[in-house]
């Protein structure tokens with residue numbers, strides 16, 4: 240009997256997850272019922288939000304149950320279909336989970352054109368993270384030419400597109416990233432005007448000094464991907480009536496708040512005295528904008544005017560380790576797992 244491989248949540252982590260949080264299993268190959276499609280996963284996306292799904296607390300989405308397959312988006316080939324509109328050989332993007340194969344409802348799938356761009360880009364620059372950057376910049380922050388923006392996790396999946404789009408829209412772009420290599424990439428390849436290393440000695444105070452020097456007229460927009468000491472450093476540099484597009488807070492995942500603490504009154508005072516507008520957003524509320532996003536960004540990716548970068552882990556069994564590294568900045572660009580053969584050859 241044919242089998243599939245999957246990675247399940249073995250135990251809920253207390254604080255930081257570790258290899259013991261995951262278990263690899265074999266299971267019988269599922270069969271698609273009416274309206275369902277059987278998929279073979281090619282690329283699996285690893286994303287910071289998956290850390291939240293490992294906790295019991297309900298957030299904007301239900302947690303993954305202990306013993307259940309870890310959730311995740313993937314690019315996959317259709318092997319069998321019981322749904323109109325999908326046929327064997329089609330390539331789709333959808334919720335495959337951390338699994339070699341999956342049966343998924345047809346309405347959760349979007350067909351992609353293998354000739355349009357490398358398949359993996361449907362999970363990165365032309366997928367959920369890319370849409371997040373585009374929505375955050377234009378629809379949440381309302382970025383305008385001549386303004387100064389700080390983008391944290393500037394070389395990551397979201398941040399690298401936010402930085403490039405901000406440059407294209409005529410903003411002064413200050414990236415924040417971990418380490419000299421990422422900062423050099425942000426300036427030389429993504430076109431940031433400056434990039435500051437949040438891991439450099441001196442903590443939030445030194446980072447804030449450096450942001451002040453790189454943005455002598457202050458910061459109009461903060462594209463917030465991390466929280467922690469980067470937020471602490473940026474807040475005092477915000478101009479009156481500045482805007483914060485609150486996208487993520489990875490520095491405070493896994494109870495890491497103790498390492499990079501900030502008191503609520505200090506944050507609140509800064510929002511008040513600077514008259515800041517802070518807007519949290521979730522990309523899931525904006526998927527109706529995907530066609531408009533792709534209409535602008537896909538041609539720029541094809542022409543090479545927008546660049547992207549990937550960290551690729553080989554084989555499904557490498558997913559837990561790659562995910563744990565992602566949470567600590569071990570990825571450089573969009574973190575992917577190559578689960579199966581890519582028929583488009585990338």
Ligand SMILES: NC(=O)c1ccc[n+]([C@@H]2O[C@H](COP(=O)([O-])OP(=O)(O)OC[C@H]3O[C@@H](n4cnc5c(N)ncnc54)[C@H](OP(=O)(O)O)[C@@H]3O)[C@@H](O)[C@H]2O)c1
Pocket residue numbers: 286287288367368371392393394395396397398415416417418421437464465466467468469485486487488489490491520521522523565566567568569570571572573574
């Ligand atoms: N609101 C939404 O709908 C939405 C959608 C997608 C993503 N997000 C959020 O956006 C953020 C970026 O996601 P992504 O998929 O593009 O991931 P990513 O940036 O490709 O990878 C995460 C990066 O976070 C940085 N990081 C980790 N710990 C940090 C710390 N303590 N301080 C500062 N930076 C730290 C690391 O970069 P460095 O090495 O540069 O530190 C790491 O590479 C995440 O917070 C994620 O949850 C939100």
